[in-house]
Amino acid sequence: MSGEAQQLRVTDHSRDRAGLTCVYPVVSRRAGGVSVGINLNPNNACNWRCIYCQVPGLKRGTAPPIDLALLERELRGFIDTLLHGDFMRKHVPEDARRIVDIAFSGNGEPTSAREFPDAIELAGRVVRDTGLEGKVKIRVITNGSLLGRKRVQQGLRRLGELGGEAWFKVDAGSAEGYRRINGVEISPESVARNLHRCAQLCPTWVQTCLFALDGAIPGDEEVQAYLDVLERAGCANLPGVHLYGLARPSLQPEAERLSSLPQDTLEAIAVRIRALGLAVNVSV
Numbered sequence: 275m276s277g278e279a280q281q282l283r284v285t286d287h288s289r290d291r292a293g294l295t296c297v298y299p300v301v302s303r304r305a306g307g308v309s310v311g312i313n314l315n316p317n318n319a320c321n322w323r324c325i326y327c328q329v330p331g332l333k334r335g336t337a338p339p340i341d342l343a344l345l346e347r348e349l350r351g352f353i354d355t356l357l358h359g360d361f362m363r364k365h366v367p368e369d370a371r372r373i374v375d376i377a378f379s380g381n382g383e384p385t386s387a388r389e390f391p392d393a394i395e396l397a398g399r400v401v402r403d404t405g406l407e408g409k410v411k412i413r414v415i416t417n418g419s420l421l422g423r424k425r426v427q428q429g430l431r432r433l434g435e436l437g438g439e440a441w442f443k444v445d446a447g448s449a450e451g452y453r454r455i456n457g458v459e460i461s462p463e464s465v466a467r468n469l470h471r472c473a474q475l476c477p478t479w480v481q482t483c484l485f486a487l488d489g490a491i492p493g494d495e496e497v498q499a500y501l502d503v504l505e506r507a508g509c510a511n512l513p514g515v516h517l518y519g520l521a522r523p524s525l526q527p528e529a530e531r532l533s534s535l536p537q538d539t540l541e542a543i544a545v546r547i548r549a550l551g552l553a554v555n556v557s558v
Contacts, residue, residue: 296340296380297348299356299365307372308362309413310352313380314340314393320382322417323457324445325528326483326520329381337387342396349376349400357404376401379415386420391429398436412438415481419460421468427475434476441481441516442472447499454487462499466506473511480504480515480552484540486533497543504550514553517544521557534558 295316302309319335320327353373355361362371376397378384387393397412414433418440420426430440444465445455452460472478482500484492492500504512520534537558544554 294348294352296345297352299352299361301366301370302374302377307370307374308356308366309374309379310349310356310376311380312345312349312376312378312384312393312397314378314384314387314390315380315382318381319386321386321419321458322383323526324443324483325455325457325487325526326485326524326532328522328525330525332381332526335382337382337384340387340389340393342389342392345393346396346400349397350404353400353404353406373406373410375411375413377413377415379413383417383420384414385416385423385426385429388425391425391432394429394432394436394438398432398438401436408437412436414438414440415443416440416472417443417456418465418468418472419458421471427471430472430475439477439479439513440472440475441479442469443482444469444480444500444503445483447496447501447503451496451499462503463506466503469503469507470511473508477513478511479513482515482517483519484517484535484543485520486535487528488531489533491535491539492543497546501546501550504547504552509550509552512552514555515544515547516555516557517547518557 296313298311300309300311315337317338318329318331319333323332356373401407401410412433446452447462449461452458517540519540523529524532540556544556547554
């Protein structure tokens with residue numbers, strides 16, 4: 275990776291930018307700087323199939339066995355490169371040259387990895403050893419569907435103890451919406467229950483991607499169902515919502531059916547979310 279043409283951009287979240295197996299850098303528009311990604315799903319397998327997903331060759335499945343020793347070597351080495359090498363100067367826009375988080379957000383659902391709690395502990399150790407404790411958050415981007423598993427709860431509880439947070443995906447408010455957008459059979463009650471449970475274990479932001487499908491924007495009924503899920507989960511337990519549109523093209527078969535929403539449409543929905551007492555960050 276070299277030269278101006280290889281600069282990181284918010285529109286490109288390629289997992290091979292650093293030439294590593296488990297660790298990759300991206301410029302995060304929501305976090306506002308360099309996010310050091312941890313990919314626990316290098317096999318491109320996820321238990322959901324969101325139609326806006328940017329993972330190539332996405333397939334149904336779970337994370338493979340994770341080599342924790344390799345993960346630790348890569349994470350320590352790459353953070354050292356960011357802090358003491360010239361990677362930032364060569365490859366990161368000037369206004370984003372800071373590490374903002376270490377994010378478990380790879381090519382599938384990270385909590386599906388059997389090593390998930392161990393990987394959280396590992397990340398906490400590396401943050402401490404590199405002098406980033408209190409400066410860089412550890413984040414887990416999750417669909418929250420595996421919250422019933424003890425080891426997932428263990429990992430998220432430890433995440434909270436380390437000062438980290440979860441970003442919990444909620445893209446709809448009805449069973450039909452989850453089926454259409456996320457490719458799963460799940461009830462709004464289950465989503466709300468998992469979101470509530472996650473918020474009890476660690477600080478939990480809601481992460482919501484909105485777009486037009488076949489030219490149709492989310493209808494009032496669907497938006498209200500979404501708000502009902504948040505209320506059912508307990509808004510008092512949630513810091514807020516990251517509401518965003520399509521920054522990068524989908525790599526799923528439905529890609530040509532998706533289109534971005536206007537800023538004012540997202541802002542109008544944000545107003546309704548704020549009425550619940552939640553903070554909202556909007557990214558087009």
